Structure formats: C-alpha cells, structure tokens
Amino acid sequence: MKTEEYIERAILVGLITPQQDERKAVEYIDELEFLADTAGAVTIKKFFQKLDYANSKTFVGAGKLEEIKSFVQDNDINLAIFDDELSPAQLRNLEAELQIKILDRTNLILDIFAKRAQTAHAKTQVELAQCKYMLPRLTRLWTHLDRQRGGIGMRGPGETQIETDRKILLRKISLLKEELVHIDKTKSVQRKNRGKLVRVALVGYTNVGKSTLMNLLSKSEVLAENKLFATLDTTVRKVIVSNLPFLLSDTVGFIRKLPTDLVESFKSTLDEVREADILVHIVDISHPCFEEQIEVVEKTLSELDSKNKPLIMVFNKIDAYSYKEKDADDLTERSKENISLNELKETWMSKLKENCIFISAKNKINIDELKQLLYDRVKEIHTQRFPYNDFLYDIYDESVES
Numbered sequence: 001m002k003t004e005e006y007i008e009r010a011i012l013v014g015l016i017t018p019q020q021d022e023r024k025a026v027e028y029i030d031e032l033e034f035l036a037d038t039a040g041a042v043t044i045k046k047f048f049q050k051l052d053y054a055n056s057k058t059f060v061g062a063g064k065l066e067e068i069k070s071f072v073q074d075n076d077i078n079l080a081i082f083d084d085e086l087s088p089a090q091l092r093n094l095e096a097e098l099q100i101k102i103l104d105r106t107n108l109i110l111d112i113f114a115k116r117a118q119t120a121h122a123k124t125q126v127e128l129a130q131c132k133y134m135l136p137r138l139t140r141l142w143t144h145l146d147r148q149r150g151g152i153g154m155r156g157p158g159e160t161q162i163e164t165d166r167k168i169l170l171r172k173i174s175l176l177k178e179e180l181v182h183i184d185k186t187k188s189v190q191r192k193n194r195g196k197l198v199r200v201a202l203v204g205y206t207n208v209g210k211s212t213l214m215n216l217l218s219k220s221e222v223l224a225e226n227k228l229f230a231t232l233d234t235t236v237r238k239v240i241v242s243n244l245p246f247l248l249s250d251t252v253g254f255i256r257k258l259p260t261d262l263v264e265s266f267k268s269t270l271d272e273v274r275e276a277d278i279l280v281h282i283v284d285i286s287h288p289c290f291e292e293q294i295e296v297v298e299k300t301l302s303e304l305d306s307k308n309k310p311l312i313m314v315f316n317k318i319d320a321y322s323y324k325e326k327d328a329d330d331l332t333e334r335s336k337e338n339i340s341l342n343e344l345k346e347t348w349m350s351k352l353k354e355n356c357i358f359i360s361a362k363n364k365i366n367i368d369e370l371k372q373l374l375y376d377r378v379k380e381i382h383t384q385r386f387p388y389n390d391f392l393y394d395i396y397d398e399s400v401e402s
Contacts, residue, residue, distance in 0.1 A: 008040070017050075135169055205283070
C-alpha cells in the first residue's frame with residue numbers, strides 16, 4: 001500500500017530593519033516561500049517584526065514570539081523557517097520555546113541542494129557545506145550529553161560527547177576536502193581534453209530560465225522547471241551554430257543570502273564560469289526586482305574574478321513582462337511598475353547596445369537573433385585561435401541555424 005507523502009506545514013519569519021525596509025523584507029520572504037515550496041513544505045503564514053536588529057536570544061521580540069507560539073499551537077504547524085541565519089543559541093532557544101523544528105534560510109538552502117545534487121561532485125560539495133554548517137551547532141544537537149562522562153569503565157581523559165563529535169566532524173570535513181581536490185583534478189583534465197573550443201557559460205539568478213535556454217540552444221534535455229535550483233550540477237554541451245562549434249555550459253543559479261560555506265564549496269562547480277571565454281547573463285525581466293538580482297550575480301562574478309569577461313546580457317521572459325498603464329493626470333514618478341518594455345529598453349539598457357537582447361525562451365521569441373549574436377561573439381574569439389579558417393565563415397554568414 002502506498003503511503004501519502006508527508007507535507008510539512010510551515011510558518012515564515014522575517015525582520016523589517018533600518019537596513020532592510022518593508023518592501024525588501026516582503027520580497028525576501030516571498031523568495032523564502034518559494035524555497036520552502038521547492039523543499040516540499042507548505043507555507044501557512046508569514047510573520048514580520050520591525051526591529052533595529054535581530055534579538056540575540058530569540059531573533060524576534062518576546063511579544064512576537066508569544067504570537068508565533070500561539071499560532072503554532074492552534075494551527076498544527078510543525079516547521080518554522082527564519083529568513084536569516086540563526087546562531088546556535090537562537091536555534092536552541094526557539095526550539096525550546098516553540099517545540100517544533102526550526103530552520104534558517106541557510107539550512108533550508110542546504111537541504112534543497114542536498115535533494116537536488118545528482119553527481120558525486122555536487123553531493124560531496126553539499127555534504128562539505130552541511131558539515132561546516134553543523135560544526136558550531138553541535139551544542140544544539142548534543143545538549144543532553146554536554147557533560148563529562150563518568151562511572152565504571154568511563155574513566156579517562158574525561159572528554160565530553162560534543163568534543164568527540166566535533167573531532168569526528170572535523171575529520172569528515174578534512175576527508176571531503178581531499179575528495180573534492182581529487183574530483184577537481186579529474187574535472188580539470190576533462191576540461192583540458194575539450195581542446196581549444198570557445199567556451200560560453202550561462203549565468204544568472206536562480207529560476208531565470210537558464211536551463212530552458214540551454215535546451216533550446218543545445219537540443220539537450222536538461223531539467224528545467226519552475227523551482228529554485230532546479231539545476232545544481234553543471235552541464236556542458238557542444239553546440240554548433242551554422243558551421244561554428246563551441247561549448248555551452250549551464251551553471252547553478254545565484255541567490256541572495258547564499259550561505260558562505262556553500263559559496264566556498266561550490267566554487268569548483270563554478271570553474272566553468274572562470275574558464276569561460278564568454279558569459280551569457282540571463283535575467284528574468286518579468287521579476288519586479290530584476291535589477292537587484294543583476295547586482296547579486298555581478299557581485300558573485302566579481303568574487304570569481306570573472307566580471308571583466310566578454311558578456312552578453314539576455315533579458316528573458318518578455319512574454320511575462322507586465323506593467324500598469326500610467327494615467328495622464330498621474331504626476332507620480334515613473335517606475336518599473338508603470339513603464340512599458342519599449343520604454344525600459346531606452347533606459348540604462350540602451351548603453352549595452354549590441355551586447356543586449358530581449359527574448360522569451362519559453363515562447364522562442366528572438367531566439368534566432370540570439371543565435372546570431374552568439375555566432376558573432378564566438379566567431380571573434382574562434383578566428384583569433386584558428387586564423388586560417390576565416391574563409392569558411394563567409395559562406396555561412398547569411399543565415400544562422402543550430
């Protein structure tokens with residue numbers, strides 16, 4: 001007999017602070033809800049509190065905590081997810097007070113990554129990040145054993161259980177790092193064996209349509225769905241536009257507040273970005289905060305020393321772009337909510353000139369134009385590497401088909 005899948009009922013908790021106004025707080029919680037949905041939880045209610053900074057003991061104040069506790073008891077809630085990383089003390093206090101499972105944004109993302117990882121490389125990277133996350137939180141896991149063992153047969157160095165487990169975890173972290181070094185060497189050899197083909201990497205915020213575009217350009221079957229981090233393992237395919245071959249890679253999406261340990265663990269996955277000749281930055285232009293998402297991606301690229309590479313900005317999902325027509329007598333300032341796509345193109349995007357294109361990967365709008373743009377950029381690099389093949393391109397410049 002098949003049992004029904006257990007679905008956790010969750011509440012989400014976020015703060016409104018001087019550094020994070022109400023608009024941003026709501027947007028971050030909405031993203032947290034998307035993360036929770038990706039992990040398999042159902043969000044029942046969202047809680048916000050205005051504070052100058054998070055309470056060091058319980059994240060929220062005593063009054064808000066009592067409100068949350070009452071709601072949890074009355075509505076059969078078994079999971080609370082907090083939008084920022086919680087300290088070991090905050091986790092311990094919240095679990096004692098609410099008597100349900102407590103997760104923070106970091107732990108939730110780690111859980112999704114663990115669920116999505118398919119290859120040995122990704123699984124090892126996720127496990128390493130999880131171990132690093134757990135290390136300072138062993139006090140929460142072992143509070144019932146946090147005292148020296150004694151009695152008959154237990155005399156000796158008097159090491160606590162938590163110290164023993166910390167040593168085990170540190171050893172595990174060391175072994176995982178060694179395993180990653182070995183895997184990275186293997187992948188480095190694989191990259192060298194690809195020869196001197198021009199490399200193009202798709203980058204962007206999570207859930208902007210990178211995998212859908214990858215499937216269109218390479219005619220492959222990379223998983224593409226409306227979930228955060230649908231693609232975790234880097235996929236590399238050989239693509240031929242007209243007569244011109246190049247390597248196209250689809251990389252893990254970026255996100256705000258991505259755990260530091262996870263960024264460190266996944267930097268080897270992003271070697272495809274480091275070694276790419278051309279970056280194609282995919283942007284979901286239908287998202288109300290797409291400009292902030294662009295900033296997150298640019299910051300990550302800067303951390304990877306890849307910000308100065310040749311870049312094509314691809315604004316995807318133009319089919320989903322919507323705006324509210326501004327009334328003639330409305331004197332309020334123009335904003336992204338009431339500006340048309342054509343007007344938007346005339347803003348800072350116009351400075352990108354030929355390095356910018358607007359498409360819909362889902363509806364295949366302007367895909368041929370994107371292929372032509374890719375062809376032109378790849379050809380520039382390819383002819384520098386293989387100067388004696390120039391005469392071949394003139395035959396195919398009239399039409400570009402993959």
